[in-house]
Amino acid sequence: MSTDTWDMPGTILVGKSATFERLTLSLGNRHGLVTGATGTGKTVTLQKLAEGFSNAGVPVIAADVKGDLAGIAMAGNGRAALTQRAAAIGIPYEPDRFPTVFWDVFGQQGHPIRATIAEMGPLLVARLLELNPVQEGVLNVAFKVADEQGLLLLDLKDLRSMLQYISEHAAELTKSYGNVAPATIGTIQRQLLVLEAQGATSFLGEPALDILDFIATDRDGRGIVNILAADKLVRSPRLYATFLLWFLSELFQQLPEVGDPEKPKLVFFFDEAHLLFDNAPKSLMDAIEQVVRLIRSKGVGVYFVTQNPLDVPDTVLGQLSNRVQHALRAFTPRDQRAVKAAADTFRQNPAFDTASVITQLAVGEALVSMLQKDGTPEIVQRSLIAPPASRVGPITPAERQAIIDNGPITGKYDTAVDRDSAFEILKARAEGRAASVAPGSGQPSSPQANVPQAGAPQAASQSGGLLGEVGGALGRLWNSGASSRGRLSTGQMVMRSALQSMARSVGTQVAREIIRGVLGGIQK
Structure with missing residues (x-):
């Protein structure tokens, strides 16, 4: 995909190789994968993609495992590394902030999330x-x-x-x-x-979450970025994985079929994606695969963020079309096998050896392969990732609280x-039975009165x-x-x-x- 300008309508700028690398919005619901070792720039890439979707009017949900995604709510501070990278790519650096709602399953760093x-x-x-x-x-x-x-x-x-x-x-x-x-x-x-x-x-518990509160835009038409505080949640892997799977299943049930829209209705970023799959039973794995495969028709894009493609099962990996691979290190034989497996997932570029390049990438560089307009993957390119316009890094507790207090759903779930x-x-039935025991008899006055039989029709029947x-x-x-x-x-x-x-x-x-x-x- 090539063009002379970086701001092509209907696309999100990802970075630049010999040409600008873009994600096509109409193919944004074909899912994606961002991988790389710790400290290689995965979170910055996630933040850049989230900004692009928000600017296009697409709501975003992102799990913030380390607390540094929250910076998307504040304008960038023009750090030298970011401005220099923008200059190297040939794009302007314009600090910006994005409409953000903070959520927290524990209700401590955002609006509470509850399910029954x-x-x-x-x-x-x-x-x-x-x-x-x-x-x-x-x-x-x-x-x-x-x-x-x-x-x-x-x-x-x-x-x-x-x-x-x-x-x-x-x-x-x-x-x-x-x-x-x-x-x-x-x-x-x-x-x-x-x-x-x-x-x-x-x-x-209640009030239970209304999924549609996540699918909203601000007065300027930009998609709301929903940040789920997951730094504490990730320490309870069962709760984290189950919550995310429940959330996807709720989206699947409630959203109508839309086929392939001009842009996604919602995009979901799963950070630390391996937690979804570790020790998961086969029935759950089958369910994850089914959701990822079918939810595309609801206009929902799912993007997994993890260290290595091997963290994601093959049945799910095959559904992830838009790919960004940051550096991997090959210090051990196992690491070397992982690098080769990651390289083999790309459409190969004859200009370089993909496996070798993966180990040579600098921070902020990545191998990029997005879907082309005809639905086929691009030949992989070595790219410099475009810098985010918002703050890279965490925000202060006071900044977070101010955003929570002035948000669009303040008071609804608190x-x-x-x-x-x-x-x-x-409890009332048990107390009623106790009260119905006749004095001195030791027996209930009506043994079956308060014990509904299993399978018997009830007053609140489904008729x-x-x-x-x-x-x-x-x-x-x-x-x-x-x-x-x-x-x-x-x-x-x-x-x-x-x-x-x-x-x-x-x-x-x-x-x-x-x-x-x-x-x-x-x-x-």
Whole structure:
């Protein structure tokens, strides 16, 4: 791809070899890969690509593992290294800042991100808990019974109560669902304690995230750059990987088919991508491959950032078309094999030996191969990567807080909501049974009155269809009494978010029954 100007419409400038190297926006949803050893410039390349997508009106989501991506929210400071690189490429250096929203699963360095247990689904929860197949089967029973009895699973205490319920009624449930061993339930309960210690309590609950809040532009038409603070999250690899996979599956479910648009609807950058694949079971690997392959038609581009292409499974690697390879070092025989494997993934350039060049690249240099307009990969080129216009490096806590306080969604997710769900309902049932014991008899006045049978039709049945479930759920919310309304009156935005979350948790029960399973929503 060659031209005399660097600012060609419909493209993002990546760098320059003999000609300017660009990413074509209409092919931005064909996914990509940025690789290289630590300190070779991967993060700067990610930042440059994110700026380009934002300028084109494409929202971006990026996991900030080291804290230095946050600088995209502030104008560049014109460091000599950056201005000199711009001059060498032949482009102007113009400092700029980009519209940014900070997010944090733990709610410490950005707006909180929450998902409900029901939205996660049994497979992702099992992944979080590191359950074996037998334990995962019991977890599926808990989800099934909760669905049948209209019990919302929103947070960890709901799931813990549901597990206790099926333990108490194991004899009845075994007839319909097979063996439900109390020892297995006890193991799952202990794993919940481990998950709670890792900070998952702040992630699992309400108000649940509205995915569409990530797909927005500012008043100038530039795409919002959503920065996920992941420096703490990455120390809990299970939570990190599961969150990202859940997020992709939610995008897959909610976004309409768009085919190949003029530009992506959203671009997602996965930093430290190897955490997604380390020790992942085959079912999860199959799900990742399926999401990456199918989400392209939703207009979503997925870009993996990691040290070596070997970190990414071949089935996923084959889907990543736009490539930037920074330097790798070959100090050991294993490193040498990795370099050769990285070189073999490119369309070879007869002008140089790709494997040799990979070990010779300086900081800020990379091998670049983007898709051409006809959909074929370019011959790999040795390029100097264009410098970002925003600040390279972290921002101060005061700068971050100012952006959070003045952002477009301030107040929407900041206050947690705890409405009646499985925990409260099962607790009320237990208290009702205790109150119904006749004085001196030692027996409940009606043994079956408060123990719904597994598989039995419930008051909140699915006979009304999907819209009936949504309407019924909202009606019960508004007529549930003053105490429920009191909990939800923390602000208009929180109320709206809670309603949306209820619609997703209850209203999509029929659909979730069909598509829950792999990734909590891709296939059963």
